[in-house]
Amino acid sequence: MDLPVTLSTSPRRLGSSAFEVGPIAFGCWRFAGTDVATAQSKIETALDCGMTLIDTADIYGVDGGGEFGDSEELLGDVLRGSPALRDRMVLASKGGIVLGVPYNSTQAYMTAAVEASLKRLKVETIDLYQIHRPDLLAPVPEIAAALTSLRDAGKIREAGVSNHTAAQFRALQAHLDFPMISQQPEFSAWEQSPITDGILDLSQELGLATLAWSPLGRGMLATGKPGDGLQQIQCFENVMAVLQQLAERENATTSHVALAFTLAHPANVIPIIGTQNVDRIRDSAKALEVRLTRRDWYDIVEARRGAPMP
Ligand SMILES: NC(=O)c1ccc[n+]([C@@H]2O[C@H](COP(=O)([O-])OP(=O)(O)OC[C@H]3O[C@@H](n4cnc5c(N)ncnc54)[C@H](OP(=O)(O)O)[C@@H]3O)[C@@H](O)[C@H]2O)c1
Structure with a gap:
């Protein structure tokens, strides 16, 4: 008998922290480059839709042709103009x-980086600070010392990592006397490696939040158009065909189904949507209404594998 899978649609704790967030998060990678009023409408829309985790990074802005820090600076301008948003x-x-x-x-770099982020964001503390990518040359005890002193000083409330392997997460955690609360891998109906590389298992083992970046494959799973230089075009088309079929059945879009695919995994997955279009931010919340069965979910996995499950 094929059973429905449960999408985790209710607010949830971020790992072992006291923070509670909505099931979908809003990402600021593509946020920079507008006026403050436009930026504010995106943040307000996301918050109104229950997307209460707002994810940014100091580097965001560069890919859009801007400068290092631009995305944080713009979010900071929004918060300065409407301080009440910070509490939401x-x-x-x-x-x-x-x-x-x-x-x-390194400790010196991370300490200065957090100070600079706080200044751009115009806040006293960052709720969740993540090491963006593993620095293979930084001694792990030193990274841990940086996070510990920043947390002790109240500059950051909680810590997590992004793009780390499970072993890298564990190595860092071993040098901390407080638990990290999250990891942030790329995870989508197209980028499924966290299912098999131990990342989602680690989240379940340690009760971490899994913040899934590019849950629509940078838009590919919404548009059906493969990104530049994408390999395995036939496989991509097979994944899209399954998403499309499910979307038609559910009276939804392939974006909704792709987001539901990530939400259906039991590793406390919170997809971070990247759209900067307010209508699409609002529309993303409809993903929570999609009903997937076990067979549906495995159909998406098998389309990506190119073979039935063993
Ligand atoms: N930790 C990391 O290393 C890392 C790396 C990358 C991203 N991230 C995080 O993940 C977040 C999301 O990443 P992402 O922006 O790649 O996410 P995504 O949701 O996979 O893709 C968003 C892109 O898809 C487009 N899109 C969405 N729906 C569409 C539709 N129906 N039709 C046409 N285009 C559509 C958006 O364009 P429109 O704006 O025009 O809708 C936007 O360009 C980032 O903001 C960031 O917070 C983290």
């Missing part, structure tokens, strides 16, 4: 990517 969100940021280096997670 769990503010997450990241640091450690340095243009041209490419990474630095």
Whole structure:
């Protein structure tokens, strides 16, 4: 008998922290480059839709042709103009990517990076601070010391990592005397490696929140158009065909089904949507109404695998 899978649609705790957030988060990678009023309408729309985790990073802005810090600066301008919004969100940021280096997670760098983020964001504390990518040259005890002293000083409330392997997470956790609360991998109906590389298992083992970045494959799963240089075009079309079929059945879009796919995994997955279009921010919440069965979910996995489950 094929059973419906439960989408985790209710607000949930972020790992072992006291923070409670909605099931979908709003991401600020593409946020920079507008006026403050436009930026504010996106944040307000996201919060009104229950997307209470707002994810940014110091590097955001660069990919849109802007400068390092632009996305945080714009979010900070929104918060300065409407301070009440700060209390409605769990503010997450990241640091450690340095243009041209490419990474630095040493204590001196991270300490200065957090100070700079606080200044741009115009806040006293960052609720969740994430090491953006593993810096292979930074001694793990030193990264842990940086996070510990920043947390002790109240500059950050909680810590997590992004793009780390399970082993890298564990190595860092071993040097901390408080639990990290989250990890942030790329995870979508297209990028399914967290299912098999131990990342989602680690979240379940330790009770972490899994913040899934690019849950629509940078838009590919919404538009059906493969991104530049994408390999495995036939496989992509097969995944899209399954999403499309389910979307028609559910009176939904492929975006809704793709978001529901991530929400159906039991590893406390919170997809971070990246759309900067207010109508699409609002529309994303409809993903919570999609009803997937076990067979549906495994159909998406098998389309990506190119083979039935063993
Ligand atoms: N930790 C990391 O290393 C890392 C890396 C990348 C991203 N992230 C996080 O993940 C968040 C989301 O990433 P993402 O922006 O790649 O997410 P995404 O939700 O997979 O893709 C968003 C993109 O898809 C487009 N899109 C969405 N729906 C569409 C539709 N119906 N039709 C046409 N285009 C559509 C959006 O364009 P419109 O704006 O025009 O709708 C936007 O360009 C980021 O903001 C960031 O917080 C983290």
